[in-house]
Amino acid sequence: MDRDELLTLLTPDAMRLLDELPPLVEGHDVVALVSRLRAEGHSPELVAAVLTQADFRRKAAAKFGPFAARMLFTDAGLQQATRLQVAAHHAARFRATGVTKIADLGCGIGADSMAFATLGFDVRSLDADEVTAAIATHNLAVFPNAEVFHGTAEAFALEEGEAAWLDPARRHTERSRDRRSHNPADWSPSLDFAFGLGDDRPIGVKLGPGIPHEALPSDGEAQWVSVGGDVVEATVWRGGAERESVGRSALLLPRGEGPAHELTASGPAPDAELGPLGEYLHEPDGAVIRAELIGLVAAELEGRMISPSIAWITNDSPATSPFVQSFRVLEELPLDAAKLKRELRSRGIGRVEIKKRGVDVDPAAFRQRLQPKGDGEATLILTRIGERRRAILAERTTPVSAA
Template sequence: MDLEAFRWLLTDDGQALLARAEEYAGDDPLAAQTRLRSLAEPARAAAALTQATLRRRAEAKFGELAARMYFTPDGLEQATRPAVARHRAARLRAFEAETLVDLGCGIGGDLVAAAEVGVVCAGVDLDPVRVAVAEANLAALGLPGAVMVADAVDVDTTPFEVAFADPARRSARGRSFSVDDWTPPWSFVERLLRRDSCVKVAPGIPHDLVPQGVEAEWVSDGGEVKEAALWSGSLATTARRATVIGRGGLATLTDEDPVAGEVRAVGDFLYEPDGAVIRAGLVTAVAAGVGGGLVDPHIAYVTSDQAFRSPFARGYRVVEELPFREKQLRAALRERGVGRLTIKKRGVDVVPEELRKRLSLSGDAEATLVMTRVAGSGTALLVQPL
């Protein structure tokens, strides 16, 4: 995105063109571009159409805020979901943090959430366009804060109570899961974690990479694991935490009281722990919470003889066990008139989409099938969601 064209977009004339672009955004892109170029020079027309298109795309992540905010394509992709950012901001307020420096602020999603709860924020980023967009977002939402172009590794964080960082996890080959490819590098993160700080990391971060005394929190939103965050210094309250955000609100589970993972036979109910719980290694805590145990020492399914509703796991009533072998399984499902089948699998070499095609079912009934290992053996369970 052209920086000069974006800054022009914030002027009165630019806002008028952006309004036109939002009218045309649903049209054929070439036709929309042609119409806008009749009203402004190409760079400005492109900037307006880009923003209008990104605002539509951002509605899935930012909801009604998207219509007032500004984005870059990569900034929108990398931005924290508002619900997750607000949870993090709420934790900062709970610790009575008053000032925050965001080292690599991107388009300002986390700055916005922190400013909303009254934290005095400053952000830095290497990209002048992202800095301009972050500034524009704070202004558009009527929030205070300062943003400037700077390299995070050169910033003196001592004037701020909390330092926040979201290292870019991309290399020349695209998204990277190696800490060696992070910008700023992992060595910078390790230094930052020696003070009160919070660092956003990928959910797949290995437990043994987390420094001693640092809290690792895995967060899911709407059933999807979105990120992990490392909390250090006085902000760390436990070793591992799973936080689940859903329609009913927020729930959190910690490892303060470790529970042994008892393995037992499949009972009347099966529970599928939330992804954040699994990443945090707290499946046995869910088992304890439902008065049950694990179906296998290496599989993240929990079983119990009691029905529970838990924010940390989805529950199913076990109807019956079916044959695991494909031929016999097909016959059993056809005998029960199953035509629409949801297949959930864990710990077995099964591709649900491919298996569903091979089963070639055509009945009127709908069913859910769990394919997993129970005490080391492949098992197929017909279940009903609670």
């Protein structure tokens, strides 16, 4: 969204029309809706701005629930925004430190600031992009304890006793396009600046879940968060926001109702010993894998690894751990499409879930080669056992909905 589009959207007519529109649903006849609005005398620019926001609100419901119905968005802002459920977790972490003021440096459309303000913090929200700061101003207008500024984190003067929350973005440089480069200076603000704020105040720094461990500070707590099995972020907590004796943690939040589960440790856990394939395979949640805490889960399950550096745990017992998805092994087979096709046909398996780890296979293309037929269903795990490429035919014992 550019400045002109924003000015069109923020007119009384556009805002009134946006609020009067019924919620858009998947498959809505947008062409007919555009024609109707144009026939009512609305300009093409106004109609485009309003319908874009209506579509954003439809998509945003998954992250923001009913709050989405009054918010404004940019495309990038919606994609990058923290889910309200996760933002509430961030706010609770800061509440545990005893602070009453938070500066949200790089607030985007204001998702985390909304959670902070809801818990009663005095919030100062900042974004370097003028349009995004204006969108955040709208979204936070209902909170008298929140104020939005336009500027950069490096130039913003923090107050005494004020905590800081940062969501640095990658700069688009030649170096940052090299996936092997994880230089702290490639971020805006730089990771050195962000982490350094924790020298004298509680901070949280939101990062992508794939952040390499060597880019993390040597002190503080690094926490990986998954929602319903999807790893959504890694957060560094410092300056008193970290917990005593916790250097790594994996937090699993449910997608809907249900309890949260967390695994903590002072640092990375050593992997379990290698051993033969057992009667069950267990796949740790992605947050556990990213936090390098697989060894803790393996110890809990009295399990072993089937190959070095591949996140599969095996044992001879079913598991009820919330940190894994479990499968009962039916048969171990060569990783050969023709042989697997015959095996699936002989078993009448037509619905196949394909999971792969540690092998260079495109699951979609591999499925086409299998051409499964039948009423049965199974999971096909493509991986390595030791150094051998193998296919493991299995059945889920943990429902997908439990992820």
